[in-house]
Amino acid sequence: MVQIDLPSHHFEPRIYGVGAWTGHIHFAYDLVAVLRPALLVELGVDRGESYFAFCQSAAENKTGTRCFGVDTWRGDEHAxxxxxxTFAQVSEQNCTHYESFSTLLRCGFDAALGNFGDESIDVLHLDGLHTEAAMRHDVDSWLPKLRPGGILLLHDVRVRSKDFGVWKIWAELQQPGRSWTFEDGPGLGVWQKPPSSPLPGFLEELLSPRNESNEALAKYYTGRAQAMQEKIAQHWRDSSIRNTPFAQQTVIQVFHTRDGSHCEEDSVYARMGHEGWKDVRIELPPSAGAAPLRIDFVSALTTIEIASIRLMKEGADYYSAAQKSDFDSITVTGDAERVPDPKFLRVRITGIDPQLHLPVLDVPSHVAPLVIELRLRVIV
Ligand SMILES: C[S@@+](CC[C@H](N)C(=O)[O-])C[C@H]1O[C@@H](n2cnc3c(N)ncnc32)[C@H](O)[C@@H]1O
Structure with a gap:
């Protein structure tokens, strides 16, 4: 029977709650602490939730790991x-805490390949664009860089919405080699490159055929994931969310619809920092309807000032609001309150689900994308 006495019992993450990786950061911490890899490479760092869990473990457990994080830091169609x-904040975090052993490579994944010898990487985490084609390309080009017996991590192995296809690659990979799938959230696949060789500590038990021990380990990590979710919920309840890493940026989520119903599947994200006025341009699919468009701000109890909103397709304007009277037709609902302002649409965010509904618009469906442009600033 496995003893659940893992290094992550004492893990206090510096970065958490900023992405989809929160449920796995304790495993990331233990993986590095126990395996003590010489070389770890992550493809797809974004705000660094997974990457800095690896780095924090390497630093606190003095594993001597050399870490590389690769990203364009421009985002992609899923993120x-x-x-x-984002790059400024990630660079600062890296520079402050991990500079002696961690390098950020700002480039495409293909361009980074030449930095690593064949069979040189001990832990490889692939978390870029999640379409089947992109993931297949990343696996095919990077797997030769992983040493035999090394560990590959694939994120989002359970997601089947939008055009996510990691689950297909994961199903194929599991045939050769030893693996474990964490089912929490979007799912994390852990795979040992064949030929298999014994792994230290809990990792050997985790990658053994399903048994009491790896079930107990999975339960432990589910417990840690739930505790993280509870910690974040408490931050919202007592307003301390304002002091967390999450509060450093605001996510704008635009829902499009042709029949008036809004769902996650038909939404597009953009993210912005809080340094003054920003011009944000978001492309929606050519088929997107605006009956009505809904804009949610995932933002830590801030106030948002919107100077203009414009909706265009093939150069033609379908909606434009740039002065006080124009904004009257926008409904502010959910966890948001309209604050009187002589010029702008000013909205106070009071919780996790603020919504703006634009008037219903008749937008034709043809090849060109529907584009929404916002000029706004976030006041913390
Ligand atoms: C899902 S996010 C990574 C999430 C991150 N691991 C975390 O812990 O939150 C995907 C990232 O991969 C990057 N990306 C996607 N495809 C890329 C490519 N071909 N080259 C470089 N970066 C890429 C995007 O810029 C984005 O920041």
Whole structure:
């Protein structure tokens, strides 16, 4: 029977709650602490939730690991686009805590390949664009860089919405080699490159055929994931969310619809930093309807000032609001309150689900994308 006495019992993450990786950061911490890899590479760093869990473990457990994080830091069609704030914040975090052993490579994944010898990487985490084609390309090009017996991590192995296809690659990979799938949230696949060789500590038990021990380990990590979710919920309840890493940026989620119903599947993300006025341009699919468009701000109890909103397709304007009277037709609902303002649409965010509904618009469906442009600033 496995003893659940893992290094992550004492893990106090510096970065958490900023992405989809929160449920796995304790496993990331233990993986590095116990395996003590010489070389770890992550493809797809974004705000660094997974990457800095690896780095924090390497630093606190003195594993001597050399870490590399690769990203364009521009976003992609699943993560959404984001501005320069992300790279600035990730660089600062890296520089402050991990500079002696961690390097950020700002480039495409293909361009980074030449930095690593064949069979040189001990832990490889692939978390870029999640379409089947992109993931297949990343696996095919990077797997030769992983040493035999090394560990590959694939994120989002359970997601079947939008055009996510990691689950297909994961199903194929599991045939050769030893693996474990964490089922929490979007899912994390852990795979040992064949030929298999014994792994230290809990990792050997985790990658053994399903048994009491790896079930107990999975339960432990589910417990840690739930505790993280509870910690974040408490931050919202007592307003301390304002002091967390999450509060450093605001996510804009635009829902499009032709029949009036809004769902996650038909939404597009963009993310912005809080340094003054920003011009944000978001492309929606050519088929997107605006009956009505809904804009949610995932933002830590801030106030948002919107100077203009414009909706265009093939150069033609379908909606434009740039002065006080124009904004009257926008409904502010959910966890948001309209604050009187002589010029702008000013909205106070009071919780996790603020919504703006634009008037219903008749937008034709043809090849060109529907584009929404916002000029706004976030006041913290
Ligand atoms: C899902 S996010 C990574 C999430 C991150 N691991 C975390 O812990 O939150 C995907 C990231 O991969 C990057 N990306 C996607 N495809 C890329 C490519 N071909 N080259 C470089 N970066 C890429 C995007 O810019 C984005 O930041």
């Amino acid at each position: 959404g686009g984001y501005d320069e704030t």
